[in-house]
Each structure stands twice: as structure tokens, then as C-alpha cells.
Amino acid sequence: MAPPPRRRERPVRTLVTLAVLIVALFASIFAGTRWGDASLTPNLALDLEGGTQIILQPVPEAKGDVTAETINQAIAVIRQRVDASGVAEAEITSQGGDKIVVGLPGRPSEETLDLVRTSAQMEFRPVLVMGAAAPTADPTADPATDDAAPSDQPTKAAPDSPSDVAYYVTPAVQKEFEALDCTLPENRTGGVPGDPEKAVVACDVEGTAKFILGPVEIPGADIKSATSGTGATSTGASTGQWVVNLEFTGAGTPKFTEVTTRLAGQGTAPLNQFAVVLDALVISAPSVNEVIPNGQAQISGSFTRETAATLANQLNFGSLPISFEEQSVQQISATLGSEQLQKGLLAGVFGLLLVVVYSLFQYRTLGLVTVASLLVAAVITYGVIALLSWVQGYRLSLPGVAGIIVAIGITADSFIVYFERIRDELRDGRSLGAAIEKGWERARRTILASDAVNFTAAIVLYLLAVGGVRGFAFTLGLTTIVDLVVVFMFTHPLMVLLGRTRFFADGHPASGLDPRRLGVDVARYAGRGRVKQGVEQRTGSASAREPVAVGAPGLTIAERRAAARAAGTASAPPQDPPTTTDDEPTTGRPEGSDR
Structure with missing residues (x-):
């Protein structure tokens, strides 16, 4: 049975496709500079560009002390606001255990600064309407300015209760709810609490649902404590499900x-739910199944250990609302970061030169493929980072630069693996075209496995780290992907084209594929059933000519037949021509025939 035909490679088409993608990448950036706010250079983070530093002093609004847990929760709230507003690489840390230092790169807008200064508040509101996160009406319509906007006046003189939908859900509130798109991060920045006496429209933290909520019924200060743990039955046996136990103060009970008396009587969702609102975002909306008279509630659901602990910490934060007293606002320079960047770039250039020198020394002209591949990888990486700076607000930090420098070694390693595989195949006696094809099959698996490990490590580091370390992880993962793109769409197709040239196919001494330098010890196939004999093999300081090994590995059928004939001709001693007598029949071939 004949083997399946190999798919014909089209290296020129692959190279053209890569060139089109690169042109499209930079064309979009150029278009952004002309018709948008894009820049040809990536945005820089706080350590490289400088920015604004705000020092906040938390002040408790209720009786109690500001604890480390309160500071950490306040930092988490501020970080969520800043990240949702699109500001990347912000530095938010505690100072002295009782202050919060917020560093924002560049020149942040006044709206972003207000998000940082605004106090976080927790409140309990009844759920009036709940829906999907996506908008169900034109999100550009503004009921506050539209001449045809519906009225914001209630249809009743007074509400029957905070759960009175007819009173609180006015046409204007309904239209605002329909137009709200909670899938957009900018609509989940929080920080602006609504009027406590009116209905508000809010998103949940994850952006999976949106709500119309009634007026505030219980402030966060009425929470005494909150803990997480596994639930228990009436007999005290553990249910194995994670729950959050909530206890209210004497005033809150x-x-x-x-x-709970009113919500338990509603019967159906969402009117039997109350929303826990932190920083103007719904962090939980549990339903009420029964009246709770003792001020001790249990919130159950599809919690894990981590999510239950997070909700308990947020509820504890709500038990001691704090406001922020702004102590100082100052512009900070990037002098130290600039010096470190210069040294980092110098180290990167020095490392790149070492890679180039090694490649040219080890692979001769073939090393130029490494240089060209590194240049293509650098161009793609620069373009992607510039595009992300415009589209996603990404900022390049000093750890991010370190990730790019580390990627030089990762990219060079892929080329070395590929080239060495090709040279191994040449040592087995294959022609250059066959060596490139077979070497690529073997090197491809190694490159994919290596880059998969690097990319997995980058993902884990990004998910577990914060601040600048995430910048390192991001660029490490990005350059790993770029490495695969360059190897598959540039290096390999270029090698296929070079393998078709006489300079490389004939093993020119300067090509890096010289058979004598590689120590090839078998004849190379010359076509038409012929092999080139006398290929030199290095043995110490001298070289010797040896005959073809008939059973050498890596030979095709035609090569083996030619080698067998050559070996037979070289080793057979001359013999006299056969003679015949009258008593013996002649069985030889006609004179002049070689068959």
C-alpha cells in the first residue's frame, strides 16, 4: 500500500501571509494615530514614565479602629475601580499600616482621581428588577437629556414599602435599566453610591446581571461580623457546603x-431578594426563605472556600465604613526607572549581540536566519504592545521589559533546536531538502512542548501575582506566542526556500551545512542512482576518505542500490572472462551487454 501523499509546502504563500499580517498590524496603529488617540510608541508605566501619587488617610465613620483587614479591603476596592477604568500598571500599596498610596502612571483624568478619593460604602437594598447584563434598548439614549425621555415621577403619592415596584420603578428608571450594558468594564467601576432614598440601577461585580434596587434599608455599619465556613444541619452535622454567616448589631437586628419578614412574604424572585451593595456594585443578591428575628443570617449558594471568604471579608469591611482623607497629591518622576531602563536595554542589546555572534560562529551564513527571525519577532512584539496600549490601555513597565529580554533566549533556543535537527538529518545522509522536512517534523514537537511550558508558567504567574510581576508575566506569555508565529510562519518557510538554492544544497563551506564540518560519513545521493563518494570525515586533525557504507541509515532505495554497486565494483578482484568447451553449454550474456 502506497503511503499517503505529502502535503505540498508553499513557503512563499506563508511568508506573504505573515507580511500582510504585519502590515495590517502597523496600518491599524497608523490609522489610530490619524483618527484616534493611538501612538506609535507604547504607553509606559509608572516606573518608566512617572505619574501622579496620592496618599490617602483612611478615617473611620463609625466607632472603631482602622485595622489591617480594613486597609487591605479598601486597597482591593480602589484597585477594582482603577482597573475597571482602564488604567493599567497602577501601584496601590499600604504605607505604615494606616495609609494607602496610589500611584497612577501618566496624567490620569479627573474622573479617575475622583474614583480613588471616593469613600467605599456598603448598603442593603431590596431587589425590584433583575435582568441579563446586556442592554435591551439603545444605550446611547440619555433619559436625562432626550426631549422624549420618560418621566421620572412615580405614579403613586407614597410607596407601600421599599419593595413597591410601581412607585420606585419609574419609566425613566426602567429606560436607564434597559440601556445599561454591564458587560462593559467601564460600567463596573463603582465608587459613586446612589441616592439612598431612591431606586438605583446597578451591575453585579462579575458583569453577569443588572438590577433595579429599592432604597437603602440597612447601612453597612449595622453589620457586627461575618465569617465563612461549612454549613450545618439542625442537628449540628456538617453539610459540606460553604456558607457565609452574618451577624448584625443591636441596632441592625x-x-x-x-x-426579612417582608421579603419572605413576597414568595417569588426577584422580589424576595436583597442586594448587598459595595461601592455601588452588587456583590451578592441572596433570597430570603424565612423570617430571621435574631439578627444572625446564613448566606448559602454555590460558594467555594475562596468565594465564601471573599464575601465574608467584604461584609466585614462594610461593618466599618471609612472615608479617605487626602494627605498629598504630587507628580513623581521616572528618573530611577529611566536609569534602570537604560541599563536593562543595554543588557538586552549585549545579550542580543552575543546571540548573533554565537549564531554566526556556529552556523555561518545560516546564522543570518536567526538574526532575521529575531528582527521579525522584535517588530511583531513592538507592534502588538503598541496596539494593546491604544486598544486596552496597556502600559509597558520595567518588569515587562525584563520579560521581553528573557524572550530573546527563548526565541533563539527554538532556532537552535530546528537547525540542529536539520544537521542531524544531514549526518544521516539525507539531502538538504529531505533534512529540512524531516528535521522540521522532529523540531516542531520540541518547540511546541517548550513554548507550552513557558506559556503555562506565564499564565500561572499572571494569575497569582500583582503589580509589576504581572507585567513580566504578560510580556513573557506574549513573546512566547510571537516565537511560535515567527518559527512557523517565517523561519521554517525561509529554510525551505534556502534549501532550494545551490549555495546551501551543495553544502558550501560558508553555508553552515558543510558535510565535512558536520562529519558526514556516508555518501550523498547525486541523482540518477549515483552517489558522491569520498566525502571527508573528520578524525582528529586529519581526514580520510572511506567508501560508502551499504547499510548506512537514512538512505533511500536508490541510494542503497547505488551504494551497493559502488561497493561491489571497488571490492571485487579482476577475474578472467569465462571460457567454454564443446562439452559445456554457453550461458553467458551477449558480448557488449551489461545486463
């Missing part, structure tokens, strides 16, 4: 009893 009667309020919560009244709320």
Missing part, C-alpha cells in the same frame, strides 16, 4: 427582622 430589628431592621433586618423587618426586611
Whole structure:
């Protein structure tokens, strides 16, 4: 049975496709500079560009002390606001255990600064309407300015309760709810609490749902404590499900009893739910199944250990609302970061030169393929980072630069693996075209496995780290992907084309594929059933000519037959021509025939 035909490679088409993608990448950036706010250079982070530093002093609004847990929760709230507003590489840390330092790169807008300064508040509101996160109406319509905007006046003189939908869900509120798109990060920045006496429209933290909420019934200050753990039955046996146990203060207990009495009587969702609102975002919306008279509630659901602990910490933060007193706002320079960047770039250039020198020394002209591949990888990486700076607000930090420098070694390693595989195949006696094809099949698996490990490590580091370390992980993962693109769409197709040239196919001494330098010890196939004999093999300081090994590995059928004939001709001693007598029949071939 004949083997399946090999797919014909089209290296020129692959190279043209890569060139089109690169042109499209930079064309989009150029278009952004002309018709948008894009820049030809990537945005830089705080350590490289400088920016604004704000020092906040948390001040408790209720009786109590500002604890480390309160500071950490406040930092988490501020970080969520800043990240959702599109500002990348912000530095938010605690100072002295009782202050919060916020560093924003570049020149942040006044809206971003207001998000940082605004106090975080927790409140309990009844759920009036709940829907999908996507908008169901034109999101550009503004009910506050549209001449045809519906009225914001209630249809009743007074509400029957905070859950009165007819009173609180006015046409204007309904239209705002329909136009809200909670899938957009900018609509989940929080930080602006609504009027406590009116209905508000809010998104959940994850951007999976949106709500119309009634007025505030219980403030966060009425929470005494919150803990996470596994639930228990009435007999005390563990259910194995993670829950959050909530306890209210003496002032909050009667309020919560009244709320649960009314919500438990509603019967159906979402009117039997109350929303826990932190920083103007819904962090939980549990339903009420029964009246809770003692101020001790249990929130259950599809919690894990981590999500239950997170909700408990957020509820504890709500038990001590704090405001921020702005101590100082100053512009900070990037002098130290600039010096470190110069040294980092110098180290990167020096490392790149070492890779180039090694490639040219080890692979001769073939090393130029490494240089060209590194240049293509650098161009693609620069273009992608510039595009992300415009589209996603990404900022390049000093750890990010370190990730790019590390990628030089990762990219060079892929080329070395590929080239060495090709040279191994040449040592087995294959022609250059066959060596490139077979070497690529073997090197491809190694490159994919190596880059998969690097990319997995980058993902894990990005998910577990914060701040500048995430910048390192991001660029490491990005350059790993770029490495695969360059090897598959540039290096390999270029090698296929070079393999068709006489300079490389004939093993020119300067090509890096010289058979004598590689120590090839078998004849090379010359076509038409012929092999080139006398290929030199290095043995110490001298070289010797040896005959073809008939059983050498890596030979095709035609090569083996030619080698067998050559070996037979070289080793057979001359013999006299056969003679015949009258008593013996002649069985030889006609004179002049070689068959």
C-alpha cells in the first residue's frame, strides 16, 4: 500500500501571509494615530514614565479602629475601580499600616482621581428588577437629556414599602435599566453610591446581571461580623457546603427582622431578594426563605472556600465604613526607572549581540536566519504592545521589559533546536531538502512542548501575582506566542526556500551545512542512482576518505542500490572472462551487454 501523499509546502504563500499580517498590524496603529488617540510608541508605566501619587488617610465613620483587614479591603476596592477604568500598571500599596498610596502612571483624568478619593460604602437594598447584563434598548439614549425621555415621577403619592415596584420603578428608571450594558468594564467601576432614598440601577461585580434596587434599608455599619465556613444541619452535622454567616448589631437586628419578614412574604424572585451593595456594585443578591428575628443570617449558594471568604471579608469591611482623607497629591518622576531602563536595554542589546555572534560562529551564513527571525519577532512584539496600549490601555513597565529580554533566549533556543535537527538529518545522509522536512517534523514537537511550558508558567504567574510581576508575566506569555508565529510562519518557510538554492544544497563551506564540518560519513545521493563518494570525515586533525557504507541509515532505495554497486565494483578482484568447451553449454550474456 502506497503511503499517503505529502502535503505540498508553499513557503512563499506563508511568508506573504505573515507580511500582510504585519502590515495590517502597523496600518491599524497608523490609522489610530490619524483618527484616534493611538501612538506609535507604547504607553509606559509608572516606573518608566512617572505619574501622579496620592496618599490617602483612611478615617473611620463609625466607632472603631482602622485595622489591617480594613486597609487591605479598601486597597482591593480602589484597585477594582482603577482597573475597571482602564488604567493599567497602577501601584496601590499600604504605607505604615494606616495609609494607602496610589500611584497612577501618566496624567490620569479627573474622573479617575475622583474614583480613588471616593469613600467605599456598603448598603442593603431590596431587589425590584433583575435582568441579563446586556442592554435591551439603545444605550446611547440619555433619559436625562432626550426631549422624549420618560418621566421620572412615580405614579403613586407614597410607596407601600421599599419593595413597591410601581412607585420606585419609574419609566425613566426602567429606560436607564434597559440601556445599561454591564458587560462593559467601564460600567463596573463603582465608587459613586446612589441616592439612598431612591431606586438605583446597578451591575453585579462579575458583569453577569443588572438590577433595579429599592432604597437603602440597612447601612453597612449595622453589620457586627461575618465569617465563612461549612454549613450545618439542625442537628449540628456538617453539610459540606460553604456558607457565609452574618451577624448584625443591636441596632441592625430589628431592621433586618423587618426586611426579612417582608421579603419572605413576597414568595417569588426577584422580589424576595436583597442586594448587598459595595461601592455601588452588587456583590451578592441572596433570597430570603424565612423570617430571621435574631439578627444572625446564613448566606448559602454555590460558594467555594475562596468565594465564601471573599464575601465574608467584604461584609466585614462594610461593618466599618471609612472615608479617605487626602494627605498629598504630587507628580513623581521616572528618573530611577529611566536609569534602570537604560541599563536593562543595554543588557538586552549585549545579550542580543552575543546571540548573533554565537549564531554566526556556529552556523555561518545560516546564522543570518536567526538574526532575521529575531528582527521579525522584535517588530511583531513592538507592534502588538503598541496596539494593546491604544486598544486596552496597556502600559509597558520595567518588569515587562525584563520579560521581553528573557524572550530573546527563548526565541533563539527554538532556532537552535530546528537547525540542529536539520544537521542531524544531514549526518544521516539525507539531502538538504529531505533534512529540512524531516528535521522540521522532529523540531516542531520540541518547540511546541517548550513554548507550552513557558506559556503555562506565564499564565500561572499572571494569575497569582500583582503589580509589576504581572507585567513580566504578560510580556513573557506574549513573546512566547510571537516565537511560535515567527518559527512557523517565517523561519521554517525561509529554510525551505534556502534549501532550494545551490549555495546551501551543495553544502558550501560558508553555508553552515558543510558535510565535512558536520562529519558526514556516508555518501550523498547525486541523482540518477549515483552517489558522491569520498566525502571527508573528520578524525582528529586529519581526514580520510572511506567508501560508502551499504547499510548506512537514512538512505533511500536508490541510494542503497547505488551504494551497493559502488561497493561491489571497488571490492571485487579482476577475474578472467569465462571460457567454454564443446562439452559445456554457453550461458553467458551477449558480448557488449551489461545486463
